[in-house]
Amino acid sequence: AQKITQTQPGMFVQEKEAVTLDCTYDTSDPSYGLFWYKQPSSGEMIFLIYQGSYDQQNATEGRYSLNFQKARKSANLVISASQLGDSAMYFCAMREVQGGSEKLVFGKGTKLTVNP
Amino acid sequence: DAGVTQSPTHLIKTRGQHVTLRCSPISGHKSVSWYQQVLGQGPQFIFQYYEKEERGRGNFPDRFSARQFPNYSSELNVNALLLGDSALYLCASSLVGSNYGYTFGSGTRLTVV
DSSP states (O other), X not given: OOEEEOOOXXXXXXXXXXXXXXXXXXXXXXXXXXXXXXXXXXXXXXXXXXXXXXXSSOOEETTXXXXXXXXXXXXXXXXXXXXXXXXXXXXXXXXXXXXXXEEEEEOOOEEEEEEO | OOOOEEEOSEEEEOTTXXXXXXXXXXXXXXXXXXXXEOTTSOOEEEEEEXXXXXXXXXXXXXXXXXXXXXXSOEEEEXXXXXXXXXXXXXXXXXXXXXXXXXXXXXXXXXXXX
């Protein structure tokens, strides 16, 4: 079974600074996909960024980038120029495909607080 | 284009009762999945439906059931509610195999008292 580990229950960052949220994963599948989601207090899970196991370059989406280190099985999210609206829970997830079904396996999340 | 819509947004039920949660996917998305998120945890997979058939089931008791309709909307049913069923229930729709992940609704917050 696949597993996602997020070791930072909470992180604090000053507005306009960069922050890195850690994610390590465990899988025996050679092909996999990694996702990061943001969950504000409203509850909705908002897709941020995707990294495929065979992608040659680290994924980037605006202020979000993924520091993908395949050998270390880590997929850390980097948020540049933090904004107050970035305060939320952040979840790392891996897509698991088994016997015709697919699902996301989530970590426990990291609560990010951006201070003014 | 409308996103994933879930209803109701909040619900309070008594132990032993039955509950039905509803989800309408993004137009064109044929796969709908349900997740349970208890306080302080990441979402846990309950079901995946694709083309009206159950494709996957997570480690949940038989009290949990779901179905998908011809218009790809879906219902999640939970019988004989327990206090531990109190959680945020999230519905997600997707194009199968999409690298853009799943689009989630805002969820239904179920409280069992």
